[in-house]
Amino acid sequence: MVLERIDSPSDLRALDEDELGTLAAELRDAIVGAVAKVGGHLGSNLGVVELTLALHRVFDSPRDLLVWDTGHQAYVHKMLTGRRAAFGTLRQAGGLSGYPSREESPHDVVENSHASTALSWVAGLTQGLTDQGLDERGVTDDADGPTGTPSATRRVVAVVGDGALTGGMAYEALNNIGHHQLPAVIVLNDNGRSYAETVSRLSEIAADVRTDPRYRLMRDRVDQALARLPLVERFTDAGREALKAVISEAPALQSFVEALGVRYLGPYDGHDVTKLEHALSHAARLRTPVLVHVLTQKGKGYEPAETDPEKKLHDTSAFDIATGRTNGGASRRWTAVFAATLGELADERPEVVAVTAAMPGSTGLLPLMRRSPRQVLDVGIAEQHATTSAAGLAHAGRIPVVAVYSTFFSRAFDQANLDVGLHGEHVVFVLDRAGITGDDGPSHHGVLDLALGLRIAGMTVLTPSHAEDLDALLRTAVDLDGPVLLRFPKGTPPAAGDLGVTGLVPGLAARPLRQGGDVTILAVGDRVLPALGAAAELTDAGVDAAVWDVRSVRPADRRMLAAAAEAPLVVTVENGVVGGGAGAELADRIQELAGVRDAPPVLRLGVPATFLPHGKHDRILAELGLDAAGIAAATRKALGDEA
16 A cells, blocks of 8 residues: 555655555545544545645645644645554544644644634744744845745645635735735635535636536646646746636636735646646745635545535544445434424524524524525624624514534624624524534534623523423524523433423523532533432432522523522532633622622532543543532532542
8 A cells, every 4th residue: 555655745755646646545545434433524635635645745844834724624634744553543532633733743733623714824924934034034036025035945835725715814814915925825725615515706706617618628728738838937927827818717716816916826626636736836936925726526536425415524423434324323413403493483483594604504504594595694604794794684673593613603702792792682692512522622612602602791691401491492582682692512412301301491490400408509501411410429428409400591590599599509510611601600690699798609610721632522521520420529529528
């Protein structure tokens, strides 16, 4: 196998064209085999095999800096940079991260997996290295770049997807890269998709190029013409102008980036290593910012990914290689419960409109989008825009439901605070994957939303604990005034019967689940079930614990607060960061009700302020003491009983 001979990027440079083709096939087989066992990001990585090979054959990582946006397209990069033997540990506790990781390799520069950030990183890196070069050698007189070169000619390369270019931060960075003429190399990996199809007029134009049969014919003619020129003349200005004239579809994107001061090259076939190397080598010689436009196919080489209409198997749990079908059971997920209720609400109330940031499938909006497309708005990877536009929708009489993953809510906090909160607009934020999420690691744990939402004046914060309550609280949220945040975790919700619940409580009322005089446990969201388990353990130890299902953190149920104020000890437990979270909010409300002197002590249990690595959801929660055993142990310790 060729792959077994690759221990570092330098090993790639000795391979001939046939060996590169074999290596590409072996890499795809390795990716499919690993992701089939442990889950992960599949389609995006299958699409960048040849591009990654070309990048590592042209650039000298880690001396040259490769920045991936987002990091879930870096599996091939990992295998080519010394981590091939460990690839089977992908996303496992103690194994390889599903994203770039500085702890794993000096080849990994940026490990944040959120989209649209790479160009800003690259702007700063290039500016810093260029300043070093000016300090060392003074201003250069390079015909291609009047402002100097990066220190010791180190190159900085961003690999961005067309989906990432739907995020405003990318355009802010692109504007500054062009304005300051920073000699960055920007590789646009254009596959026409983020999770779903990319929401962008520029991407639509590129799609016309990708699907037009005239495109390949024209490119072949240009390549033949350039091949007849001496090597030194193939990338002259004249050659570039000829290419522009022949490929009539490209100038829209080209004109846009060049208007910002960034040179445009392309588009190129992203699955032709030889042509990619020529293009990247030319880009590497320039001393002005340059964008290399590369057309790839998401999911290439694996038929179930190529034909997946929703997201080309962008991400997946473990699956059967022969069919591409996941191995999970038929249990109903939190997201599915949300989707069903939202669909009913949309049918009943035409003013309801769902807003998604490029993730209609992952957030459960596809059924509604197919049935009533006017009631779903996909704004691309643009959480800030999603939030402020939702404020506008609300002011215009609609009821916007902004459905995003919890980890992405933090990207739009300023807009949620000032555009929604300050104006008192009735926007319902529905945050999926709240709390510890597991295998995707620190950038995807949704632990900040409670603390952030509670910082916004007037924000109602709702935390359903089981499937039926998600339905009830979502219906309540739509009927409220002002901003609302409703959160639920990843996975399968318990049923009401699992909590011993036989009926629903009205509105925002808390739910008493167990009586007890020694300690009162106020459990938030998915921590209700383990809190009940902890109460059972405490009973065995002679401690009588009351348990409340909080349901609404703000406003908190006054009846629950009054009961807690009479307890010898209050324990709050939440699947979110403990500092400034639900426990802090409830403790403040208890103190207001009982008075500073008479309020009971409050033990707040939650996630510490640290970046938690990837691992299984239940294991991480147990290590944090947020499972039944941990809650019971912490309670006994607070009561002075460590036996």
